[in-house]
Amino acid sequence: MGRLAEKKGCKYLIQAMSQVQVVMPDVELVIIGDGPLRVDLENMAAMKLRHYRFLGTQPPQVVKNWMNRALLLAAPSVTAATGDSEGLPIVLIEAQAMGLPVVSSIHSGIPDAILHGQTGFLARERDWKILAEYILFLLNDRSLWQQFSQNGQERVRTQFNLRSQTSILEDIYSTTLRPKASREQGAESRGDVVHNSISKC
Structure with a gap:
């Protein structure tokens, strides 16, 4: 979820999801948002993925509904070639508040929001193979998913109140x-x- 620009790392997420779908073919990638890279990303997804959707910009209630349906939130942010980078994406806080585990990257303020191995997983920037491994860990281990879900909600209550x-x-x-x-x-x-x-x- 977010603007489809280089710093969001969506192409690495698509690469990771192509590996995830080799193991779990029915898992679907849903991307909400629009931006300058949308056409390129849609073309890449068409070549690499079995199940995916690009929903474009959506109102808050639709975003919330999709977060309630999702198994996890993946936000593999990177530093763009121009030097553009994230601060601390609010969607990561929102996801945890809703009990949604997060897979993201070691980037800017993200480690302040996501505790690696406790509320989510953090990969190095652009490391789509590790990203895929972390996504599969959470999709295959219900007790780990539940633990991250509870820890994330508690962290938001205590650290982001x-x-x-x-x-x-x-x-x-x-x-x-x-x-x-x-x-x-x-x-x-x-x-x-x-x-x-x-x-x-």
Whole structure:
């Protein structure tokens, strides 16, 4: 799900899914979104895949319905040739909140959202063979799928809760805006000030 641009890594997902469908022929790849690479990706999928759909841009409720039907979310982001890259794709948080395990890549802020081996799997950028292995792991192991589903939901509740994160951010602002002398005095009272020492060899 997302804009069909180079940084989304969709061509590597198609390559991975071609390997997945060798083992599990009935598994279908559904791509939601549009962009400059759509025609090229559709042509690639036509050559490599048995079951796939390109749905184009869809309203939020349709996206939600597909996420409820899905077995996992795959988002193998990469750094584009131009240097363009992701931040932290919100769809990864949304998927976990809905109990959907994620297979993605070690890219930008993604490891902050997905804990490898706990809430999902992370492959190196462009490593479609490992991506395929991770997808097959989750499709073949129901207990692992359930574990990732539960862990992902819990992680979103604890680490991406709007109210608690806003409170943490407000505390950072308050500390930063406090006068310097007050900050230093507070640090000393907590024993946080560390004095540097120089050791001679």
